[in-house]
Amino acid sequence: MTATALPEMRPYPQAPSDPLRLDTLHGSLSDPVLGSMTLLNEITGRYPEAISFAAGRPYEDFYDPGQLHSHITRFTRHLAQDLGQTPAQVRTTLFQYGHTKGILTDLLVQNLAVDEGITADPDAIVVTTGCQEAMVLLLRALRTDERDVVLAPAPTYVGFLGAARLMDMPVHPVKEGTGGIDVDDFVDRVRACRTAGLRPRACYVVPDFANPSGLSMNLADRERLLEAAASEGVLVIEDNPYSLFNAGAQRRPTLKSLDRHRNVVYVGSFAKTAFPGARVGYVVADQPVEGAGAAEGGLLADQLAKLKSMLTLNTSTVSQAVIGGKLLENGGSMAAATRRESEVYARNLRAVLDGLRRHFPGPGTQVSWNVPGGGMFAVVTLPFEADDAVLEYSAARFGVLWTPMRHFYAGAGGTHQIRLSFSVLTPERIDVGLARLADLVRDRTTSKG
Amino acid sequence: MTATALPEMRPYPQAPSDPLRLDTLHGSLSDPVLGSMTLLNEITGRYPEAISFAAGRPYEDFYDPGQLHSHITRFTRHLAQDLGQTPAQVRTTLFQYGHTKGILTDLLVQNLAVDEGITADPDAIVVTTGCQEAMVLLLRALRTDERDVVLAPAPTYVGFLGAARLMDMPVHPVKEGTGGIDVDDFVDRVRACRTAGLRPRACYVVPDFANPSGLSMNLADRERLLEAAASEGVLVIEDNPYSLFNAGAQRRPTLKSLDRHRNVVYVGSFAKTAFPGARVGYVVADQPVEGAGAAEGGLLADQLAKLKSMLTLNTSTVSQAVIGGKLLENGGSMAAATRRESEVYARNLRAVLDGLRRHFPGPGTQVSWNVPGGGMFAVVTLPFEADDAVLEYSAARFGVLWTPMRHFYAGAGGTHQIRLSFSVLTPERIDVGLARLADLVRDRTTSKG
Numbered sequence: 001m002t003a004t005a006l007p008e009m010r011p012y013p014q015a016p017s018d019p020l021r022l023d024t025l026h027g028s029l030s031d032p033v034l035g036s037m038t039l040l041n042e043i044t045g046r047y048p049e050a051i052s053f054a055a056g057r058p059y060e061d062f063y064d065p066g067q068l069h070s071h072i073t074r075f076t077r078h079l080a081q082d083l084g085q086t087p088a089q090v091r092t093t094l095f096q097y098g099h100t101k102g103i104l105t106d107l108l109v110q111n112l113a114v115d116e117g118i119t120a121d122p123d124a125i126v127v128t129t130g131c132q133e134a135m136v137l138l139l140r141a142l143r144t145d146e147r148d149v150v151l152a153p154a155p156t157y158v159g160f161l162g163a164a165r166l167m168d169m170p171v172h173p174v175k176e177g178t179g180g181i182d183v184d185d186f187v188d189r190v191r192a193c194r195t196a197g198l199r200p201r202a203c204y205v206v207p208d209f210a211n212p213s214g215l216s217m218n219l220a221d222r223e224r225l226l227e228a229a230a231s232e233g234v235l236v237i238e239d240n241p242y243s244l245f246n247a248g249a250q251r252r253p254t255l256k257s258l259d260r261h262r263n264v265v266y267v268g269s270f271a272k273t274a275f276p277g278a279r280v281g282y283v284v285a286d287q288p289v290e291g292a293g294a295a296e297g298g299l300l301a302d303q304l305a306k307l308k309s310m311l312t313l314n315t316s317t318v319s320q321a322v323i324g325g326k327l328l329e330n331g332g333s334m335a336a337a338t339r340r341e342s343e344v345y346a347r348n349l350r351a352v353l354d355g356l357r358r359h360f361p362g363p364g365t366q367v368s369w370n371v372p373g374g375g376m377f378a379v380v381t382l383p384f385e386a387d388d389a390v391l392e393y394s395a396a397r398f399g400v401l402w403t404p405m406r407h408f409y410a411g412a413g414g415t416h417q418i419r420l421s422f423s424v425l426t427p428e429r430i431d432v433g434l435a436r437l438a439d440l441v442r443d444r445t446t447s448k449g
Numbered sequence: 450m451t452a453t454a455l456p457e458m459r460p461y462p463q464a465p466s467d468p469l470r471l472d473t474l475h476g477s478l479s480d481p482v483l484g485s486m487t488l489l490n491e492i493t494g495r496y497p498e499a500i501s502f503a504a505g506r507p508y509e510d511f512y513d514p515g516q517l518h519s520h521i522t523r524f525t526r527h528l529a530q531d532l533g534q535t536p537a538q539v540r541t542t543l544f545q546y547g548h549t550k551g552i553l554t555d556l557l558v559q560n561l562a563v564d565e566g567i568t569a570d571p572d573a574i575v576v577t578t579g580c581q582e583a584m585v586l587l588l589r590a591l592r593t594d595e596r597d598v599v600l601a602p603a604p605t606y607v608g609f610l611g612a613a614r615l616m617d618m619p620v621h622p623v624k625e626g627t628g629g630i631d632v633d634d635f636v637d638r639v640r641a642c643r644t645a646g647l648r649p650r651a652c653y654v655v656p657d658f659a660n661p662s663g664l665s666m667n668l669a670d671r672e673r674l675l676e677a678a679a680s681e682g683v684l685v686i687e688d689n690p691y692s693l694f695n696a697g698a699q700r701r702p703t704l705k706s707l708d709r710h711r712n713v714v715y716v717g718s719f720a721k722t723a724f725p726g727a728r729v730g731y732v733v734a735d736q737p738v739e740g741a742g743a744a745e746g747g748l749l750a751d752q753l754a755k756l757k758s759m760l761t762l763n764t765s766t767v768s769q770a771v772i773g774g775k776l777l778e779n780g781g782s783m784a785a786a787t788r789r790e791s792e793v794y795a796r797n798l799r800a801v802l803d804g805l806r807r808h809f810p811g812p813g814t815q816v817s818w819n820v821p822g823g824g825m826f827a828v829v830t831l832p833f834e835a836d837d838a839v840l841e842y843s844a845a846r847f848g849v850l851w852t853p854m855r856h857f858y859a860g861a862g863g864t865h866q867i868r869l870s871f872s873v874l875t876p877e878r879i880d881v882g883l884a885r886l887a888d889l890v891r892d893r894t895t896s897k898g
């Protein structure tokens with residue numbers, strides 16, 4: 001086979017010793033999905049004094065470096081006292097290459113039962129380097145050739161789009177609907193994929209307070225999605241970073257807790273409930289896999305662990321010790337551990353919704369927004385295109401930052417929408433920020449009219 | 450396009466709702482490279498009382514959980530006192546989403562200068578979740594379509610073979626020669642790849658005390674490889690986990706310290722010099738990349754960071770704090786930090802080589818071995834095939850474990866060779882283990898004769 005026999009391929013550098021060019025590196029590196037976050041960070045970084053509705057970070061005022069020490073101490077005691085490890089075994093657990101599936105299995109089984117009503121098979125759990133690694137492992141496992149695709153509502157968390165791009169996995173959009181995913185459209189898209197000779201392997205969804213939309217699925221849609229996905233033979237990937245931040249409302253059951261077909265792969269994160277720097281997440285993948293060797297276990301989790309053994313080997317034992325200690329100090333409940341953060345997010349959500357009503361009174365402003373029941377995000381629709389250039393203008397002229405929603409549509413939607421993230425602000429800053437946003441809207445609509 | 454129009458593809462599951470089958474998951478999961486380590490661990494796990502020359506782990510008797518605390522404390526002080534961070538900034542550094550490139554850049558620049566004679570561009574460094582992630586990022590960046598391949602000596606570190614398999618990157622073997630890689634064969638293989646319409650992108654090499662071979666490149670071969678790779682336009686990936694364990698001999702310069710063409714990508718690891726559980730490694734990639742956006746920086750490291758932002762986001766801040774603290778406590782020198790471990794490895798290497806001479810005296814035993822100048826591994830050639838079944842027999846009958854070398858040849862070589870890892874043993878255990886190995890050899894050669 002010669003190079004020219006392959007169509008649509010990039011040309012070889014003209015000489016072997018040519019310098020590296022971006023178009024001789026993996027296609028993801030030229031994809032707007034990976035570039036957009038860098039660009040956004042670069043813009044926001046140039047306006048440190050602006051009020052930022054752009055940061056997707058958790059509230060940090062309750063963090064204290066001393067917690068690292070107390071959590072590690074607590075986890076070390078757990079290894080010795082609860083698990084009966086000798087001092088030499090404790091040393092091995094904390095310092096050596098660790099179990100690929102992690103050292104938090106018992107604590108995660110407890111946590112999932114206490115906080116999520118999920119009865120997890122311990123063998124089905126793999127601790128991962130943040131939920132991002134869990135998504136990469138899943139997408140790697142499910143992409144066997146160019147016919148494999150996944151589905152996700154548009155807009156979608158940019159980390160999922162990026163992970164898919166890294167694994168060369170196309171993401172087919174499903175309509176968002178009022179609850180984050182339109183189940184009828186999901187079925188239509190699955191069948192359309194099949195008709196086109198494709199294999200829809202899984203559908204990614206954040207059922208509670210999704211990033212970026214803030215939307216949540218109602219109970220009926222959860223049941224319908226589960227039935228539809230199971231009967232279509234499409235896995236559901238449930239990503240759940242925000243469900244604990246429910247602003248006082250009744251929590252809805254996770255898809256995994258309703259899963260009667262072992263068809264939901266549950267992806268969990270401690271980035272928002274503990275802290276992001278630790279990079280500890282996990283996946284519950286209790287799907288049986290036929291044809292695997294007896295030595296390696298019979299669940300999808302075992303296959304994901306095999307992939308992980310060639311990606312990160314194990315999740316940082318130090319990070320696991322910190323997260324494990326935090327779980328132990330809170331009886332396994334991150335809901336208990338994050339009461340203060342939950343109150344901050346609920347307070348800020350109220351401030352955003354109250355402020356939007358005050359600063360954009362009536363339909364005359366041509367500004368609308370959704371009303372999330374919790375989480376860290378809301379979406380505002382503006383009477384003009386809200387692209388990166390307008391963001392730059394907003395920052396420079398009015399001192400307010402936000403995120404253009406188009407970045408979460410992989411470039412194909414959301415042109416007039418912006419995401420407001422309110423996790424790290426105060427009600428006072430939110431009010432000033434929304435006033436500045438109103439100034440921007442007046443400026444843009446006046447100059448156009 | 451219909452499914453049947455694609456040749457050589459796996460069939461779709463008969464019905465959409467069929468259970469998952471291994472052959473509907475990514476091909477790496479059916480590859481012996483990923484399965485072999487699981488199988489070997491399973492065998493060794495069943496013989497906990499055997500003397501194990503199989504474990505590739507570092508010596509662990511000097512580990513102490515208290516070090517986690519002292520290192521974190523030291524690094525926290527560094528953030529405040531040396532970098533001038535306020536308490537709020539320290540908190541952000543330790544707990545929030547971190548810089549994708551990591552928070553150890555200044556310490557790594559110092560470490561590379563002190564220990565390796567490498568003058569590193571700070572912008573060229575990306576801290577990774579172990580060197581395994583660095584290899585995955587590199588391979589992902591370099592694999593744009595099915596014409597991209599990499600080269601590596603056979604035998605090769607199984608982690609590199611696995612990373613390549615995960616990224617669908619074929620590894621073309623180069624002859625080992627006496628110093629780990631035959632430079633003439635490297636050039637021949639590069640040209641053969643080109644003739645076949647392939648793009649040889651990089652060559653992976655461990656120049657010092659390689660795993661599994663224990664071999665090291667002499668200075669002349671280092672210079673020749675660098676010149677050949679630069680003139681052929683093939684990057685060199687230098688992986689250097691073991692060079693500090695030089696058993697008292699003169700250290701040779703790293704390829705990166707000799708690199709006049711910015712053609713070496715240097716991969717570093719703290720798994721053996723600090724501890725593996727932390728999962729902290731790094732990559733120095735100072736190659737210019739043309740065509741990248743101004744906001745994202747112009748080096749290969751910047752592209753690797755973009756990929757990392759969709760794989761693990763950042764390396765655990767807690768792990769980085771621990772490794773950073775250890776560096777600070779040792780003036781940036783891991784050579785200073787690992788004097789005791791170096792002595793253990795040097796002592797054990799002498800015990801292995803002395804023991805082999807005693808237990809296999811003269812050519813009559815038909816057993817030979819190489820004589821590494823340092824590191825943690827030696828290779829023994831046996832007068833019979835040393836496969837997994839013989840390993841199982843060796844463990845059950847004689848109580849001694851080792852690693853069949855064939856696993857490091859991706860199944861195509863090393864049939865009569867075994868790797869002896871001596872990092873976690875004592876001279877006494879090594880002597881008993883080699884006596885048991887001699888019993889195995891007598892048993893196998895007698896029963897055959």
